[in-house]
Amino acid sequence: MKRYILATGISSALLLSACSGPSTEEQLDSVLKETYEAESDYRDTQSEMEKLEAAEQEKFESIMALTQEQQEDVRANAEEALASVEQRLELLETEKASMDSAEEAFQEIDTVIEETEDEELKSDLTALKTKMHERFDAHEQFVTAYEELAAEQKELYEMLSNEETELQVLQEKTVTVNDKNKEVQNAVTAFNEQTEQFNEMKNNLIEKMNADNE
Numbered sequence: 001m002k003r004y005i006l007a008t009g010i011s012s013a014l015l016l017s018a019c020s021g022p023s024t025e026e027q028l029d030s031v032l033k034e035t036y037e038a039e040s041d042y043r044d045t046q047s048e049m050e051k052l053e054a055a056e057q058e059k060f061e062s063i064m065a066l067t068q069e070q071q072e073d074v075r076a077n078a079e080e081a082l083a084s085v086e087q088r089l090e091l092l093e094t095e096k097a098s099m100d101s102a103e104e105a106f107q108e109i110d111t112v113i114e115e116t117e118d119e120e121l122k123s124d125l126t127a128l129k130t131k132m133h134e135r136f137d138a139h140e141q142f143v144t145a146y147e148e149l150a151a152e153q154k155e156l157y158e159m160l161s162n163e164e165t166e167l168q169v170l171q172e173k174t175v176t177v178n179d180k181n182k183e184v185q186n187a188v189t190a191f192n193e194q195t196e197q198f199n200e201m202k203n204n205l206i207e208k209m210n211a212d213n214e
Contacts (some may be wrong), residue, residue, distance in 0.1 A: 024121060025209050027112040032202065034105040035132075041098035045091045052091070056084040063160055071163045078161040085154050089147070096143055103136050124205050131201050135194035142187035149180040 063077045109129050116122045156173045159165040 024112060024116050024118075024125075025213070027115070028109070028125070028209075031106060031108045031112060034108070035102050038102035038105045039098055042095045042102070045095045045098075049088060049091050049095075052084050052088050056081055056088075059084070074163075075161045078157045081157045082154060085150050085157070089150055092143065092146060092150075099136065099139050106132055121209070124208070128198070128201055128205060131194070131198045135191065135198050138187070138191040138194045142184070142191050145180070145183045145187045149177070149184050152177045152180050 059077050059081045063074055063081070066074050066077075106129075109125065109132075113122055113125045113129065116125060152173070156170070156177055159170055159173055
């Protein structure tokens with residue numbers, strides 16, 4: 001199973017202008033920075049998750065290369081693969097908690113929108129808020145798909161540990177795992193696209209706000 005790693009995340013804010021008092025620029029800068037910092041654990045889990053997935057894939061390929069006469073080796077490898085799934089799910093929980101914190105931090109954009117007097121800027125900020133919520137929704141869909149995949153993988157590894165499992169049953173489960181893996185990859189692609197779109201929208205808004213203050 002190969003997972004296309006999630007995007008690094010939203011880019012940190014880089015507002016250059018500053019006016020006296022809590023300007024809209026400064027308020028937005030604060031919200032974006034707090035959201036970025038809240039996603040720190042999410043970013044930190046990505047490389048470790050990728051390593052576990054790569055090692056687990058190698059373990060699975062090793063299992064499939066073994067014969068029935070090597071059932072003890074099959075069982076040992078399958079147990080290690082099961083342990084890897086549990087480790088991945090723990091990392092996923094950390095990732096989920098980080099994204100939940102980021103979503104909570106981003107809610108402060110409502111205050112920025114409410115206190116903004118410029119109607120055009122208010123509209124731009126509202127669009128940015130909508131895009132970020134679409135991104136959070138995409139991550140939730142990824143998590144659901146990933147958890148479903150992990151559950152199928154655990155069943156597959158448990159089947160491999162049982163020497164009485166019929167080959168046809170194993171083949172059917174492998175097909176199911178592959179199908180779930182495609183769903184995860186599609187969810188990752190969707191989330192990455194939402195992240196890229198948010199970053200582009202945010203950068204364009206910052207440039208616009210700074211240009212207006214020149």
